[in-house]
Amino acid sequence: MTGELSPIDKAKFVAAKRAAEFVESGMRVGLGTGSTAAWLVRCLGERVREEGLRFQGVPTSTRTAELAREVGIEVISLDEARWLDLTIDGADEFDGELNLIKGGGGALLQEKIVATASDQMVVIADAAKEVETLGAFPLPVEVIPFGWTASQALLEEALVSMDVMGRKTTLRMNGERAFITDEGNYILDLHVSRIGNPRQLALVLNQIPGVVENGLFIDICDQVVIGYGDGRVETRDINAGTVSEDRVDFVESDNLFQDI
Numbered sequence: 037m038t039g040e041l042s043p044i045d046k047a048k049f050v051a052a053k054r055a056a057e058f059v060e061s062g063m064r065v066g067l068g069t070g071s072t073a074a075w076l077v078r079c080l081g082e083r084v085r086e087e088g089l090r091f092q093g094v095p096t097s098t099r100t101a102e103l104a105r106e107v108g109i110e111v112i113s114l115d116e117a118r119w120l121d122l123t124i125d126g127a128d129e130f131d132g133e134l135n136l137i138k139g140g141g142g143a144l145l146q147e148k149i150v151a152t153a154s155d156q157m158v159v160i161a162d163a164a165k166e167v168e169t170l171g172a173f174p175l176p177v178e179v180i181p182f183g184w185t186a187s188q189a190l191l192e193e194a195l196v197s198m199d200v201m202g203r204k205t206t207l208r209m210n211g212e213r214a215f216i217t218d219e220g221n222y223i224l225d226l227h228v229s230r231i232g233n234p235r236q237l238a239l240v241l242n243q244i245p246g247v248v249e250n251g252l253f254i255d256i257c258d259q260v261v262i263g264y265g266d267g268r269v270e271t272r273d274i275n276a277g278t279v280s281e282d283r284v285d286f287v288e289s290d291n292l293f294q295d296i
């Protein structure tokens with residue numbers, strides 16, 4: 037069964053499996069969205085079933101909430117939790133300072149609220165997500181549907197004075213219709229190829245009327261767990277300045293793959 041996983045999926049899985057070990061009984065944990073985060077939720081479900089791990093999960097999307105319930109995790113809202121010990125989530129890109137682009141799955145708003153309400157944010161990612169400079173992945177910006185073309189025009193105008201390489205924006209689609217986020221908003225994807233000053237861009241974007249949030253996560257992530265297709269995992273802690281290496285065994289997790 038594991039032989040059917042692509043090297044990228046194996047890399048995502050091993051990162052998720054390693055990070056799932058960070059969760060301890062009694063914790064309140066933010067659960068990210070996306071394919072890597074889905075592995076995490078399945079790995080945590082396995083720990084709930086097999087080890088009796090007891091923790092409360094705060095999902096960052098309806099998709100993650102459904103999966104978490106399905107695998108036996110106790111789900112609560114952020115308002116019930118109030119504060120979280122830890123959030124574990126995927127990312128579309130991360131740089132050397134662990135600044136991120138997120139929102140490829142359209143859940144950036146809840147993801148940012150949940151991550152910033154946590155003592156720690158851990159990103160899980162395959163090695164291909166690491167970049168020197170953020171921006172090759174289109175930057176998602178969540179806008180309210182009312183007057184979205186006006187917000188788009190202001191946004192493109194704002195990009196002129198920013199240290200970025202392009203300023204094309206596209207409305208994210210779901211087939212023939214606009215993609216709608218869990219909050220009922222639209223997403224504009226910014227094709228800028230290179231973001232020279234992500235901190236400044238994040239601030240400028242959020243000042244545009246109609247913009248709800250952007251996918252730049254600056255100074256939010258504390259650790260990244262990077263997975264490789266051969267089972268290696270590397271954990272970098274930006275605060276402690278440490279890097280550690282490890283391996284995750286695929287065989288012992290066969291049941292997980294059969295669940296899918």
Ligand SMILES: O=C(CO)[C@H](O)[C@H](O)COP(=O)(O)O
Nearest residue numbers: 070071072126139140141143
């Ligand atoms: O930000 C996200 C969703 O809004 C995801 O974490 C990001 O898109 C990475 O997804 P994947 O793990 O599927 O590569």
